[in-house]
Amino acid sequence: MGAARVGLGRIGADGLATFALSNLIILATGGLSWLLLWTHALRWSRQLRCPGRGRCILVLGQQLEAGAPGPGYRLRLLRAVRLARRNPEARILVLGGQTSPQGPTEAAAGAAFLRRHGIAAERIQTEDASRHTLENLRNARDLLAREPHDDAPLVLITSRFHLARSAAMARGMGLRVCPCPAELGSRVSAARLAREAWMLHWYHVGRGFARLIRHRGMLERIT
Structure with a gap:
């Protein structure tokens, strides 16, 4: 059985505490703190x-569909091909572990897609132990x-809604990253954003709270 996407039950006590704190701040500010970040993400x-060139291209994975890259993931990979x-x-590092119950890792499926589109295997590297963006x-x-x-x-290639x-x-x-949207157009899903x-x-x-209390364990996970 493969690993599933990480849910709240698997992020630990520290993650749950900062999750609760984040939501309290959103409520306390009447949603203004969230709205500012939404505006920032929309602008991005x-x-x-x-960018036209890059010597190392990172492609963030996405959960597979029936063991293969779905539409959003294929757009990321096609951008890397171009x-x-x-x-x-340039070499390509494809990121993503096994997040579907069966089938290959996100990285393995992405690497196979790149090879089918003419990218030589020696130019492709994979990281297949991570379950989410932070990892x-x-x-x-x-x-x-x-x-x-x-x-x-x-x-750094990912979907537009995920860039910020x-x-x-x-x-x-x-x-040091130069963010690169997978999609050619500028439209983005309002719900995803x-x-x-x-x-x-x-x-x-979470990052600010960890710095404030100087929690080494939390900082090591996110910095």
């Missing part, structure tokens, strides 16, 4: 354009730290 989703073709020296990025950072690298920013949160988490971990703003609010509250 509409204005960002993909960037890799523009820059023959995606933390594991990517640890993998990249073991290898020679330059100071060029990493190209993933970029905030990456930069919180010390990664609302949820992302809520999740981003939780991340910022």
Whole structure:
């Protein structure tokens, strides 16, 4: 049985505490704190354009559908294909563990998709132990730290609605990233963006709270 997406019951006492605190702050501010982040996420989703070049391309995984990349994940992978073709020296790191009950990991399915679209296997690296965005990025950072690298920013590919949160988490971990939307157009789901703003609010509250109380364990998980 494969690992499922991480729910509230699996995030631990610290995560539940910051989740509750984040929601209390939203209520206490009459939703204003959430609205500010929603506005920020909306601006990002509409204005960002993909960089033309990047020597290392990170592709955030997405839960598979019947063991294969779904429409949103395929858009992320196709964006990576286009960037890799523009820059023959670029390599691609596909992120994502097993989040569906059966079938391959997100990273393995993504790597197979890239190979079918003409990307040589030696240009593709996978990280297949993570279950969510925070683990995606933390594991990517640890993998990249073991290898020679330059100071060029990493190209971070994900869906437009997910850009603001993933970029905030990456930069919180010390990664220099250039966010790149998977979609060519600027339209984004209002419902998904609302949820992302809520999740981003939780991340910022948790990070600020961990710094305030100097909780080493919490900081190690999110920075």
